[in-house]
Structures are given as C-alpha cells and as structure tokens.
Amino acid sequence: xxxxxxxxxxxxxxxxxxxxxxxxxxxxxxxxxxxxxxxxxxxxxxxxxxxxxxxxxxxxxxxxxxxxxxxxxxxxxxxxxxxxxxxxxxxxxxxxxxxxxxxxxxxxxxxxxxxxxxxxxxxxxxxxxxxxxxxxxxxxxxxxxxxxxxxxxxxxxxxxxxxxxxxxxxxxxxxxxxxxxxxxxxxxxxxxxxxxxxxxxxxxxxxxxxxxxxxxxxxxxxxxxxxxxxxxxxxxxxxxxxxxxxxxxxxxxxxxxxxxxxxxxxxxxxxxxxxxxxxxxxxxxxxxxxxxxxxxxxxxxxxxxxxxxxxxxxxxxxxxxxxxxxxxxxxxxxxxxxxxxxxxxxxxxxxxxxxxxxxxx
Amino acid sequence: xxxxxxxxxxxxxxxxxxxxxxxxxxxxxxxxxxxxxxxxxxxxxxxxxxxxxxxxxxxxxxxxxxxxxxxxxxxxxxxxxxxxxxxxxxxxxxxxxxxxxxxxxxxxxxxxxxxxxxxxxxxxxxxxxxxxxxxxxxxxxxxxxxxxxxxxxxxxxxxxxxxxxxxxxxxxxxxxxxxxxxxxxxx
Numbered sequence: 001x002x003x004x005x006x007x008x009x010x011x012x013x014x015x016x017x018x019x020x021x022x023x024x025x026x027x028x029x030x031x032x033x034x035x036x037x038x039x040x041x042x043x044x045x046x047x048x049x050x051x052x053x054x055x056x057x058x059x060x061x062x063x064x065x066x067x068x069x070x071x072x073x074x075x076x077x078x079x080x081x082x083x084x085x086x087x088x089x090x091x092x093x094x095x096x097x098x099x100x101x102x103x104x105x106x107x108x109x110x111x112x113x114x115x116x117x118x119x120x121x122x123x124x125x126x127x128x129x130x131x132x133x134x135x136x137x138x139x140x141x142x143x144x145x146x147x148x149x150x151x152x153x154x155x156x157x158x159x160x161x162x163x164x165x166x167x168x169x170x171x172x173x174x175x176x177x178x179x180x181x182x183x184x185x186x187x188x189x190x191x192x193x194x195x196x197x198x199x200x201x202x203x204x205x206x207x208x209x210x211x212x213x214x215x216x217x218x219x220x221x222x223x224x225x226x227x228x229x230x231x232x233x234x235x236x237x238x239x240x241x242x243x244x245x246x247x248x249x250x251x252x253x254x255x256x257x258x259x260x261x262x263x264x265x266x267x268x269x270x271x272x273x274x275x276x277x278x279x280x281x282x283x284x285x286x287x288x289x290x291x292x293x294x295x296x297x298x299x300x301x302x303x304x305x306x307x308x309x310x311x312x313x314x315x316x317x318x319x320x321x322x323x324x325x326x327x328x329x330x331x332x333x334x335x336x337x338x339x340x341x342x343x344x345x346x347x348x349x350x351x352x353x354x355x356x357x358x359x360x361x
Numbered sequence: 362x363x364x365x366x367x368x369x370x371x372x373x374x375x376x377x378x379x380x381x382x383x384x385x386x387x388x389x390x391x392x393x394x395x396x397x398x399x400x401x402x403x404x405x406x407x408x409x410x411x412x413x414x415x416x417x418x419x420x421x422x423x424x425x426x427x428x429x430x431x432x433x434x435x436x437x438x439x440x441x442x443x444x445x446x447x448x449x450x451x452x453x454x455x456x457x458x459x460x461x462x463x464x465x466x467x468x469x470x471x472x473x474x475x476x477x478x479x480x481x482x483x484x485x486x487x488x489x490x491x492x493x494x495x496x497x498x499x500x501x502x503x504x505x506x507x508x509x510x511x512x513x514x515x516x517x518x519x520x521x522x523x524x525x526x527x528x529x530x531x532x533x534x535x536x537x538x539x540x541x542x543x544x545x546x547x548x
Binding site for chain 2: 014
C-alpha cells in the first residue's frame, strides 16, 4: 500500500478565495505533486463579447477581475483606443493614472486581507478592510461605485474629478501611510507570521522567467520587470517611482514587494494629482474601428495583463483574447508547492492573490 | 404503535426500546394536545435563537464576495447582528450565494445545499445569482439560482452594497419571526 494520498482542497474550502480546486498528493505531510483545477467560474467571456458592441464591453471588462476592476476596464479602453487610432486627452491620462494607482492600493489591501485570514491573523484582516474602505470611498467619489467602476471610456474617462478630490486623496494618503506602518509592524513583528512566510515557496529568477510569472511574484524573485517602466502607457514615463523588488523569492519577499508597491503607488498618486493639467477629459470616437489587430499590455496589480483585439471593421470585435496574469501564475503553483508541507499551502497560494474571475474568464 | 409491545420491553434491544419510547411519547403528546401546547410555548424561543445566530456559509464566488467580506469588516460589522461566517456547510444556517453559477459549480452547490442541516435558508445576492445578470447569453452560466435551489431572499445589485446584504439578512430574520417555527419532537 502506498503511503501517498491525494487531498482535494476546494471548490468550497476556507483557504481558497474564489472557486477553484487544488489537488495535492501527500507523502506524510510533504507535498509530492500538486494540480490546480480551475474552470468553476468560466462563463465564456471571450466568446460573449463577440456579440457586444465596443462600448458595451466596457462594463463587462470590469467584471473580469473584481479585485482590481479598474485596471481591466482601463486595459480594455486603452487597447480599443489603439485600435480606433485615437488618443485620450492628457488630463484624462493623468486621471487614469490616479485611479489606477488608487485601485492598485485597494487591490493589494484586499490581498493582504486574504493573506491575513489564511495565516490565522484576524487582526490583519480587519485592519486592512478598514483601510480599504477609505480608498473605496475615494473611488466612489470618482466613479459612483464601490467596486465595479465603469469609469474609463474609449477616448478618455467618463467625467472629470469631483470637487476637492485632490484634498481628499492627499488626506487619505497621509492617514494611510501612517496606518500602513502599523499593519507592517503587525506582520513583521509577528513571529508566527514570519515562521509561515520566510523561506517558503522559493522560486529563483531563472525558474520564474521560465514559468512565465509576472508581477509582484516575479519581482520578488529578483527580476526587475515592471511594464510601467519598460513599456510605459498613459503618463507613466513622467512619473517618478521605484520598481519594488526583492531577491529572496519566497513568500515573505512577495509580501514585502506588495507592501512597498503600495507606498510607491501613493507617491505616484500624489505626483499625478500635483502635475495634472487642465483640459478636456474625453474625445469623440467613431462607431466602428478600422480593420486590423491590436495587442496591448499593462501592469495589473497581479502581473502583466494583455488584450488582443481583432477587428473586421464592424461595430463588434471579431475576436478578443485576454491574457490573465493569474492564469499563468496559478499554473506555476506546482513548482512553488513541491517539497513543502501541507500547512504551507495557504501561505503560498494566498500570497499569489488569486482572482478566479480573470483566470477562468 | 402497538401498546402491547410495552410488556415485552425486557426482551427488547436498547435501540428498539428507545424507538418505542420515542414513538409512544410522541403519540401521547400529539393525542393529548401536549405537543401543540409545548410548540406554542417554545416556538418564540426557537425563532429568537435562530434570529440571533444567522450563520451563513463562507462561500465566496465572485464580485459580491468582496462586498460580503466588506460587510464582515469593521465599518459594516455584520457580526454584531449574529452573522458569523462558518466554513463548513454543516455548521451554517444560510447558504449565501454571491456570483454567477457556472455549469461546473452547479452540482457542488447543490451538494452544499443538501449538506446543510435544516432549518436552512438561501440568499441569492447579486444579479448573476438572481437571473444570470450581465451573462444572460453566456453558454456556461445558469440563468438564476432558483432554477435548482429554492431561494428565500433576493438581494439585487451588481454588486450589492454591504448595507443591502445586511438588509437581506434582516429580511431573513423577519421571515423567521413570521414562521415562528417550533421544533419540539419534530425533525
């Protein structure tokens, strides 16, 4: 009789945020094989949008990833703009950068909330939800919705920033930076948190590149890759920020990278608000784009996300392909899990910031 | 029940004896109207207990799951109303479904519903769960949860706000009060 057994974790399991199933083969407590099973949230997004006009896809792009809906919304609008051959006004670009970075902070706080619950620290969860509400209020002022914003439009943004928005954002960021130090102390000075993260789920730079990892997970392995710097979109070429990276490649390094990214995002938001020019926020676009294809990639909070649109000159896309960062990161999970204990699974998978909506599409 | 069997109690196994006692007590209570009386007295107590501990299943599917988490957070604090999220279906009273239901998750959802002990309630949160929502023509999305599970409360919104979720749970509490279900000597 073999000592190994398969354990199913999911689709309803307290550790997985979203619906997916992780099958692991155990020898004692050591993982000898892992197999993520996805598809529980598949709704045929790519096929469905072939029956929608270009402007109807904007709110659907929100629902691709609910943790960072604005970045997907923006990615769709950016790629559609390149397809139409129009460019958003400069003010709209600055507003988009502000909104995107606020969304990045929100998304990372949401991730820390999940990690906090996974690692058994309820306080981390309650504190991060509290800070997240501050940013949700700001985005609510900006767009009128708490989560699915529907704010970007093809050719700009829906509306200008509200009155006193700059003041509110600066106040919130001041308060947030103080509170982020508290949250950081709560994690870093917490011996059980360190025991469960340091040295777990190690991946070196070469493996990370071969597996196609992107985003904070790749930067935590020592690869300085950030599309905001390498292939700047909107006005990121004018923004002063550092690429956050770490060299350890373990769970703790990924946690550090994301915490540092929140600070950098706060810096970008401040700079973009200070340098924002006056002007219109939206340009008119024709109903049908020209024939052609376009591929466009941006730095999502989770990694590199890409959209590829094929247009046949009608008002509906012929094909829309989405490259989800989480789909690739999740397929690399066996490489991270092998050789570790089953109690490390929540730490390794939780720190990946799972979002099944974009993985399954 | 055969009342004569009570004379054979000495020769019965423990299980048979317990069964016989249970049936006999029940029938005596029903016949004399005692059950009706006890039910009437204890029902408010039962429903009070149910109202104050509405435990939903911790089962996040999509967008509304984040609003569910926000409702459990410090600002909305659903826990003050007894809405404590449990990880096992066997410990929960309410199946809170928040997101689109694909063909692959449907059997698992049905199994989760059947694993929950009665009395149980079902809440459909968000447009996707109620009617398919924005995925009305997607090939893999079930058009509404009430096609295969009976639903008690619908919470509209895309996504619903946390206040709306708490309001939905208040409506479940109203339903519990209205039903006023006593379960003395009942399954």
